[in-house]
Amino acid sequence: MSTQPSASLSADRRPLGPSGIALAALDGRYRAAVEPLVEHLSEAALNRNRIHVEVEWFIHLCEKSVLPGLAPLAEEQKAGLRAIVTDFGPEEVTELAEIEKVTVHDVKAVEYFIGRRLEALGLGDKTALVHFACTSEDINNLAYAVGVRDAVEQVWLPSARTAVEAISAMAATAADISMLSRTHGQPATPTTLGKEMAVFVHRLGRQVKRVAAQEYLGKINGATGTYAAHLAAAPEADWQEVARTFVEHLGLTWNPLTTQIESHDWQAELYADIARFNRILHGFCVDVWSYISIGYFAQVPVAGATGSSTMPHKVNPIRFENAEANLELSCALLDSLGATLVESRWQRDLTDSTSQRNIGVALGHSVLALSNVTKGMGQLKVAEPVLAEDLDTNWEVLGEAVQTVMRAEALGGADGLDNPYERLKELTRGHRVDGARMREFVKGLGLPEGAEQRLLELTPATYVGIAADLAKEHGPARG
Incomplete structure (x- = not known):
């Protein structure tokens, strides 16, 4: 039996700090961001x-x-x-x-x-x-609606737009930079780096528009939503009109029919949209992390910063990793809020009271992720030579272009172009094809002169369709 003393902390250790010291990271390490x-x-x-x-x-x-x-x-x-x-x-x-x-x-x-x-x-x-004539929920539902509205409109939306604009700037910068695609992780028809960035800008922009268009509902109709106390005190008053004009005076949308609580459906709608935005952004972070890992992006080192405690050559993609984790936490909370807030036992229970106190935490993790994405994008530099080298070692991706031209010319009456897919499959599957071998194959097909010349001039770097135009037309941040 070991006679070594226990390495556990002693019970009489000094306290770490005053009672106000932060338990959660959002109120401690990441306070400035949120x-x-x-x-x-x-x-x-x-x-x-x-x-x-x-x-x-x-x-x-x-x-x-x-x-x-x-x-x-x-x-x-x-x-x-x-x-x-x-x-x-x-x-x-x-x-x-x-x-x-x-x-x-x-x-x-x-x-x-x-x-x-x-x-x-x-x-x-x-x-x-x-x-x-108020029940507590008359005050609470309106107070929460005002707070959530202002948090979204004054904090979350500006942060989201700033992050999307940072991605949009990359889409514009890299609109013409050719890049090998990878469908199912395998070399595929080339695109441009800017076009791939623009896809995310477009997707995120749609969600930003949905969030920006959100209605924030409120009610002030008494203990069970019947205006019973109101009418008992002043039966001649048009209490529905009084309630409607008051809720609208607060800059909210009046909900005319509720139980004791406002039903929180609008909150579930909002949190679903923000969670969807989060998940799209999470996918973006995963892609950027992967591009960094294969050298497509170089990270600009921050002066004095340490990438690894033991490997000094490393610059870790911490901004995107941090964003991934915080987006996951945000989605977990937003999903829980959206699922629980739309239910209440009979005319009311208090589960929403506890749940709603975590709205700030849910949005806080998203805002922190947005901050990291914005900063991370500012520390990326496109490694164009790496992208060019990757393209030049994957000439087999032109197989799609060659067999499609063969199909088109065969339909136009050209002879000797049968079984185009199978012939390209034999040429390209399972081994690399360089430029010389691909051009030799094209010359041996007997294509009409114009079609042959188009294919001979094609390279993986130029086989990008209208990717650059798509990036420039649809990539600028909107919403």
Whole structure:
């Protein structure tokens, strides 16, 4: 039996840091890349958005004069109420947390937080108007919709467009650079590097457009979506119109028919589109990584950076590897959110409350991946000699062109061009064919002079069809 002491950490080791030290990488190592999302999808941002919804509901009810004694507020009173939102900072975050310790209810704490400030605005007699006829989900669904909308429009979409533009720039730069294709991993009809980049630009651009067109739905119709409390208090008011105009005032789309919760279908739609974008970008990262591995791209070394702890010659494709991992994490969370948020037991359960607190994490991993792709693209240089050499050692890919010309000429009445596919198969399968051997074969076919000359002038580097035109026409980033 070993008598060596255990190498495990002792129980009396020093703590690593204060209670605020980050557990997750997004709030630690990668904080700078995802910092903009904090303003929209953190717990503090959620509470600020709740206050925003409560304040605007208060103002809206006064504007609509839906209750006896209500009238539109003075401009300075509205400004004072809205300042509760704009002045919400670290001290207010702490105050709200202290209130919640007593209420043990986050939305009720927001109600009390606002109520404390009404007296100073000359609105102390209207405290009962805060959270009027609302259930917590009336506030939460709107607060989340505002936060997700702003996070997507102000952070995710700009990051996505920047990454797509970086790929688009490569598509433009490499539009005319011929490249050997590999279908099923085997040498195939050449293309251009720019055209292959442009395919991803086109695919990603379509998803960006879908995300940019997303509707963000909201509702404010009470405990089970029936306006029962509203009508009990003010039966003459058109509460559907009041709700519609309020939701639209927040810049959202009104959902007219719900249970206690807004159904979250729009969130599932949005997350599916972002996840699809992620997966296309993941495929791009895999392709670029593979091109780097065969030397098509050279990576520009960063001064002072270390590629490997033991092999100094290496420059690892870490940007694309990091992006792959973060895209996978983002998709896992987005898929889970999309699957769970569209279901709720009867009129409501609270599973969505926990799930939605991870929206920022899901988008954060995507934003981090986008940052890495953008930086990674800026560190790539096309190794044109490598691409040219690869083409020149694979003349057998012209077999497609030769047998297709043979078919065309045979249809035009030329003799001796039977079995074109089989003849090219015999020539090319299982062994390499150089330029001299391919030209010798073409000269022996007895093709009409014009067809023969076209094939004799063809090389793997020029057998790219309209790839360059496709890259230039469809490759520029859009959306």
